[in-house]
Amino acid sequence: MTTVSNIPKVQRISGTNMAIRLARFREIGIILLLILIVLGASVVEPSFLKPFNIRTIFLWLPLLTVIAMGEVMVIITKGIDVSVGSTMALAGISVGMIWRQNPSFNIYASTGIAILIGLAAGALNGALIAWAKLPPIIATLGTLNAYRGLTFIVSGGRQIDPNYVPRKIIFWSIKGPFGNEMVPWVVVIAFFITVVTWAFLHYTVTGRNIYAIGGNLNASRLRGVPVEWTIFLVYTITGALAGFSGILYASRFGFVNPGETGVGFELTVIAAVVIGGTSMFGGSGSAFGVFIGCLLLAVINVALAVLGVAATWQLAVYGAVILLAAIADALIQLKLRRAITGE
Amino acid sequence: MSIKKPSTTVIRKTNTTSTGLSVLNILTRSEILTLFLLILAFVVGTILSPYFLDIPFLLNNTSTYIEIGIMGLGLVAVIINGEIDLSVESTLALVACVAGVLFFDLHFPMPIVLVISLALGAALGWLNGFLVTRTSLPSLLVTLATLALYRGAANILVGDDSRPKLAWSREIVFPSWFLGVEKVHILGTPIPLPLVILIVLAVIIGIILAKTTFGRWVYAIGTNEQAARYSGIPTARVKRILFTLSGFLAGLAGLIMVSRLGVARYDHARGWALDAITAVVLGGVSIEGGKGGVLGPVLAFLLIVILRTGMGVANIKAESQLAVIGALLIGAVLTSNFIERFHK
Amino acid sequence: MVIMHMNANQPPLMATKGICMDFGGVNVLKNIDFEIRSGTIHGLIGENGAGKSTLLKILAGVYQPKSGTILLNGEPIVIHNPHAAGMMGIALIHQEPLTFPDLDVAENIFVGRQPVTNGIPVIDWSNIYRRADNLLKQLGVDLNPHAKVRGMSIADQQMIEIAGALSQNAKILLMDEPTAALTSNEVNKLFNIMRKLRDEGTAIVFISHRLEEMIEISDEITVLRDGEKVGECRPKDISMDDIIQLMVGRKISTLFEKVKGYNIGKPVLEVSGLSRAMKFEDISFDVREGEIVGMAGLIGSGQRDVARALFGTLGIDRGTVKIAGEFVKIRHPRDAVSKGLIYLPEDRQAIGLLMPMSVMHNVTLAALEKFSPGGWLREKEEKAATQEYIDKLRIVLRSMTQPVRELSGGNQQKVALSKWLLTKPKIMILDEPTHGIDVGAKAEVHRLMGELASQGIAILMISSELPEILAMSDRIIVMHEGRITSILEKNEATAEKIMAAATGLINERA
Numbered sequence A: 001m002t003t004v005s006n007i008p009k010v011q012r013i014s015g016t017n018m019a020i021r022l023a024r025f026r027e028i029g030i031i032l033l034l035i036l037i038v039l040g041a042s043v044v045e046p047s048f049l050k051p052f053n054i055r056t057i058f059l060w061l062p063l064l065t066v067i068a069m070g071e072v073m074v075i076i077t078k079g080i081d082v083s084v085g086s087t088m089a090l091a092g093i094s095v096g097m098i099w100r101q102n103p104s105f106n107i108y109a110s111t112g113i114a115i116l117i118g119l120a121a122g123a124l125n126g127a128l129i130a131w132a133k134l135p136p137i138i139a140t141l142g143t144l145n146a147y148r149g150l151t152f153i154v155s156g157g158r159q160i161d162p163n164y165v166p167r168k169i170i171f172w173s174i175k176g177p178f179g180n181e182m183v184p185w186v187v188v189i190a191f192f193i194t195v196v197t198w199a200f201l202h203y204t205v206t207g208r209n210i211y212a213i214g215g216n217l218n219a220s221r222l223r224g225v226p227v228e229w230t231i232f233l234v235y236t237i238t239g240a241l242a243g244f245s246g247i248l249y250a251s252r253f254g255f256v257n258p259g260e261t262g263v264g265f266e267l268t269v270i271a272a273v274v275i276g277g278t279s280m281f282g283g284s285g286s287a288f289g290v291f292i293g294c295l296l297l298a299v300i301n302v303a304l305a306v307l308g309v310a311a312t313w314q315l316a317v318y319g320a321v322i323l324l325a326a327i328a329d330a331l332i333q334l335k336l337r338r339a340i341t342g343e
Numbered sequence B: 001m002s003i004k005k006p007s008t009t010v011i012r013k014t015n016t017t018s019t020g021l022s023v024l025n026i027l028t029r030s031e032i033l034t035l036f037l038l039i040l041a042f043v044v045g046t047i048l049s050p051y052f053l054d055i056p057f058l059l060n061n062t063s064t065y066i067e068i069g070i071m072g073l074g075l076v077a078v079i080i081n082g083e084i085d086l087s088v089e090s091t092l093a094l095v096a097c098v099a100g101v102l103f104f105d106l107h108f109p110m111p112i113v114l115v116i117s118l119a120l121g122a123a124l125g126w127l128n129g130f131l132v133t134r135t136s137l138p139s140l141l142v143t144l145a146t147l148a149l150y151r152g153a154a155n156i157l158v159g160d161d162s163r164p165k166l167a168w169s170r171e172i173v174f175p176s177w178f179l180g181v182e183k184v185h186i187l188g189t190p191i192p193l194p195l196v197i198l199i200v201l202a203v204i205i206g207i208i209l210a211k212t213t214f215g216r217w218v219y220a221i222g223t224n225e226q227a228a229r230y231s232g233i234p235t236a237r238v239k240r241i242l243f244t245l246s247g248f249l250a251g252l253a254g255l256i257m258v259s260r261l262g263v264a265r266y267d268h269a270r271g272w273a274l275d276a277i278t279a280v281v282l283g284g285v286s287i288e289g290g291k292g293g294v295l296g297p298v299l300a301f302l303l304i305v306i307l308r309t310g311m312g313v314a315n316i317k318a319e320s321q322l323a324v325i326g327a328l329l330i331g332a333v334l335t336s337n338f339i340e341r342f343h344k
Numbered sequence C: 001m002v003i004m005h006m007n008a009n010q011p012p013l014m015a016t017k018g019i020c021m022d023f024g025g026v027n028v029l030k031n032i033d034f035e036i037r038s039g040t041i042h043g044l045i046g047e048n049g050a051g052k053s054t055l056l057k058i059l060a061g062v063y064q065p066k067s068g069t070i071l072l073n074g075e076p077i078v079i080h081n082p083h084a085a086g087m088m089g090i091a092l093i094h095q096e097p098l099t100f101p102d103l104d105v106a107e108n109i110f111v112g113r114q115p116v117t118n119g120i121p122v123i124d125w126s127n128i129y130r131r132a133d134n135l136l137k138q139l140g141v142d143l144n145p146h147a148k149v150r151g152m153s154i155a156d157q158q159m160i161e162i163a164g165a166l167s168q169n170a171k172i173l174l175m176d177e178p179t180a181a182l183t184s185n186e187v188n189k190l191f192n193i194m195r196k197l198r199d200e201g202t203a204i205v206f207i208s209h210r211l212e213e214m215i216e217i218s219d220e221i222t223v224l225r226d227g228e229k230v231g232e233c234r235p236k237d238i239s240m241d242d243i244i245q246l247m248v249g250r251k252i253s254t255l256f257e258k259v260k261g262y263n264i265g266k267p268v269l270e271v272s273g274l275s276r277a278m279k280f281e282d283i284s285f286d287v288r289e290g291e292i293v294g295m296a297g298l299i300g301s302g303q304r305d306v307a308r309a310l311f312g313t314l315g316i317d318r319g320t321v322k323i324a325g326e327f328v329k330i331r332h333p334r335d336a337v338s339k340g341l342i343y344l345p346e347d348r349q350a351i352g353l354l355m356p357m358s359v360m361h362n363v364t365l366a367a368l369e370k371f372s373p374g375g376w377l378r379e380k381e382e383k384a385a386t387q388e389y390i391d392k393l394r395i396v397l398r399s400m401t402q403p404v405r406e407l408s409g410g411n412q413q414k415v416a417l418s419k420w421l422l423t424k425p426k427i428m429i430l431d432e433p434t435h436g437i438d439v440g441a442k443a444e445v446h447r448l449m450g451e452l453a454s455q456g457i458a459i460l461m462i463s464s465e466l467p468e469i470l471a472m473s474d475r476i477i478v479m480h481e482g483r484i485t486s487i488l489e490k491n492e493a494t495a496e497k498i499m500a501a502a503t504g505l506i507n508e509r510a
Helices: A007-042 A051-076 A085-102 A107-130 A134-156 A167-171 A185-203 A205-215 A217-222 A225-255 A267-276 A287-306 A313-341 B029-048 B055-081 B088-105 B109-137 B141-157 B193-212 B211-221 B226-231 B235-261 B274-282 B295-313 B318-343 C050-058 C082-087 C105-110 C126-140 C154-167 C185-200 C213-218 C238-246 C304-309 C333-339 C347-353 C359-371 C379-392 C410-420 C439-454 C466-472 C493-501
Strands: C014-023 C027-038 C041-046 C069-071 C073-079 C092-093 C170-175 C205-206 C220-225 C228-233 C268-274 C282-286 C290-298 C318-323 C327-328 C341-344 C427-431 C456-461 C474-481 C483-489
Touching: A007 A287, A007 A313, A051 A185, A051 A205, A051 A225, A051 A267, A051 A287, A085 A107, A085 A134, A085 A225, A085 A267, A085 B235, A085 C238, A085 C282, A085 C439, A107 A134, A134 B274, A134 B318, A167 A225, A185 A205, A185 A225, A185 A287, A205 A217, A205 A225, A205 C456, A217 A225, A217 C228, A267 A287, A267 A313, A267 B141, A287 C014, A287 C347, A313 B109, A313 B141, A313 C228, B029 B295, B029 B318, B055 B088, B055 B141, B055 B193, B055 B295, B055 C290, B088 B109, B088 B141, B088 B274, B109 B235, B109 C050, B193 B211, B193 B274, B193 B295, B211 B235, B211 C228, B235 C359, B274 B295, B274 B318, B295 B318, B318 C050, C014 C474, C027 C050, C027 C228, C041 C050, C041 C185, C041 C213, C041 C238, C050 C092, C050 C170, C069 C205, C073 C379, C082 C092, C082 C483, C092 C154, C105 C154, C126 C154, C154 C185, C154 C282, C170 C185, C170 C268, C185 C213, C213 C238, C220 C238, C228 C238, C228 C379, C268 C304, C268 C456, C282 C304, C282 C456, C290 C493, C304 C333, C304 C341, C304 C456, C333 C341, C341 C410, C347 C410, C359 C410, C379 C410, C410 C439, C439 C456, C439 C466, C456 C466, C466 C493, C474 C493, C483 C493
Parallel strands: C041 C205, C041 C220, C092 C170, C170 C205, C290 C456, C290 C474, C341 C427, C427 C456
Antiparallel strands: C014 C027, C014 C069, C069 C073, C220 C228, C268 C282, C268 C318, C318 C327, C474 C483
């Protein structure tokens, strides 16, 4: 039987290569956008590239990046976690109250406690989602409220004033390695966590399983991937990171307030994750992409301030950026599909 | 042809789309749970405090949270359709602020302001629908973006100020016929007007969902969107209409809020979108779509009001009450899942 | 029971004794003794519901049998889950390949068993890519291990699954209807690979609905009927009719009947120059009142895409469509239905029916406006109309409010047909109307089609089963790689001509 040349098939193979190229283009795209904004801002306002502003951009990162590293893993598994802001507040307030009682309490132990509180909070989310099979939006919606309420109950509504936050903690946001002031410790830590997340996602079996679960839950189960434990782990880690960022919040702002800390923060985190190229449908995403997303949001924030744009514009700009990033992504996906499969 | 052996599953009332107004059909299992919780909360409230059983007091309290109920109504249809709308609270705020600016800054007559405001709400909702249907982006993502965008627009419009502006110290206000909607009571009963509006809207939406072609389409699309499309149902059009409705109701809620509070601010109803979703899910509407009705969410709304009132009377601060609401949501869904699994 | 000359010398690699299985009280397998020998391809055949897929899933560890034993190398074993089966060298290749679209080919092969560097729990990527490359070369498959799986054809994804099986040194390959979605070329490639593996000593169990395929590839065939083993033989020792008789339990001389003697009227669907990049090119044909036009060709030649384009779920680049003489632009199924053109999809589960919804709601779904003057639904009329079709089509069910997913395949198809008949269509496009339905129900569907044609409805039937095409069609359109290669009248059509046009050997339109 004659083998007929299969024209659609040939196009399909090159289509796959185009897919690889376009996917990389996506990450280059955000970086280009980033450079564009930096250039644009410094053209309009040359003081944009002053060390002070760059430092502000850097300081913006840790809070967002640390939680975003957890959130990206959650979203890769096709889940979502909107309780991170409340967890951050809960951990921050609880540790803050310890500081109030005992000002000389060891700061490393405090950090450990904050992480543990976050871990427990995340573990509850994980258990509800992995084993009780609650939809992630519902479970984390419930805990968002529950943990925020708990924060209030535990703190009696009182904030942790600046004079109670240990100086060493605040110090972490002022000085960095080798005494330099440009890249404070918190930024180094955030970057370190990014690298660890990337390595985890790329080089460990559990990390790859996270992608597998998001890509095809059923197939993962049949391949013997420990689906429930992995999902549980992902939410637990996110909780721990949110707990840790409670300390970062105290370090950066010098206070913790039950009604303010972390309120609405989940929106910013998810924005960073989405801008970083993570698909809401699960199965794909990268730690470095998300880091660039955080950087982009930080740059936008500082650029707006430097350009004299009132803080009132911030929210609208966020919304617009998420929307544009998502639409651009969607259009690229549609074009890709048409090119590869003709659909 | 061989007769297929009849399936041996237990014959039970499933939660699949119900039509008909027989009692059993109305109260599907999850709504019975909500009703049970409502009665329970009522009883507990009464036990905890003698002041609780003041019916006019309770009824008046529904006005404090009525916007959650109204936004929730819009969300019921959207969620049954298989989508979600996080931006309702922002639509509320933006419509409120626009109303304030139209009246105070541009001196439009109030009736015209109302009409434009409602139209704006619908338009904002329509925009959500347009984006969701044209870009095939998940509605979670689109409405997350518009949640920020719409409230951001309100922030740009009025800044951190309000309408009427703080500086005017109560001299320049909205028309007196517009203000104080919660003080209006129906026909001498202690039922406040906002609650009546909620119930009337709930009945209308409930009838549309249960008894019309459009309603059937909403359920079908929520069950399986592609199959619905392949059955000739105009899925994109239905979605746009539902998002428009959601926006419209959010705008209405915005006007009611301004009437109640007397001011329009950009940060109105912050965080209330999640409360509205809580009410809807608590009311037995499945977040996956294809199941549920309006009765449950209305009961859930009353439940939340009773809980909040009860806790308020017991001197639990508003923010602390969140803990109970959150735990309630999780508990209710867990219980409902458990009951379903138990019946299989 | 028919057993012919089995090779009793070679002990089976894997065997079952007395396997029984039931689902919710319904017996699906009764006392199955089944043997799998190394270096053989063992075909499993039977009607829908005969139990073939269930048996395979038991062997793969997906289900636990109610009773009976499974033996591996003569030792009784328990297979707890598919993962455990994999460890024992048993691999299941699914009909719908289970792949991870956003991961690359190499990782797809190794999910769940990624190799780690010595000692530390770090994935050894170079190992993965090297071994993936080797496995793919071994299979003779031209796939880039770094390519993402998203967008790959079903055939390629199957290769990835097979590569995965090989990576586990699978000695037993269980294949559940792997050819259902493949083009003829791809089937040949698959068969070559299967023969290669068999010659290397792998045991393969293979399920297919296509008898010719089974006879072509199998070394041994086992026939199941209603959960029991009714025959075991070698393909060369038995005829197709005998196999069918075993499957069905009665002699069926003519599987298909067509009501004769009705008039074919004027063209009611006229398609001209229909084209869409990468899908189909220059499609022109017509269908007349009362006519059944068969669309033949290998799966994936474009028939389904043409149907989708006519129905409005796929856009076209150019071309015109006329219904009842007037030009129409169909951009959405709603447009099509309003003009009297309907489409019955092949995939009932995903797009043909709404599985969790009740039978009644499914039946009335496409014609709701008939029951709702002014938008208000009349439930009594809905019930009456549904009952009318339940009676007319003899649909077997418990109650019209039961979810349609509880019905058998044949009855589900009748529900789907009822849905469309309620819209009083002029043109019905039926996509593989008897796919996944047992022989008895098949005949009923065919009878129905004949009746509908005799009422003046124009029918366009897409089918990959030649006997069905030959028996039912007044005219046959053959497509190959997106183009029409031949249009044949009933009296000049033969299987050979159709196959020739379907494989591109003949192209009368070129």
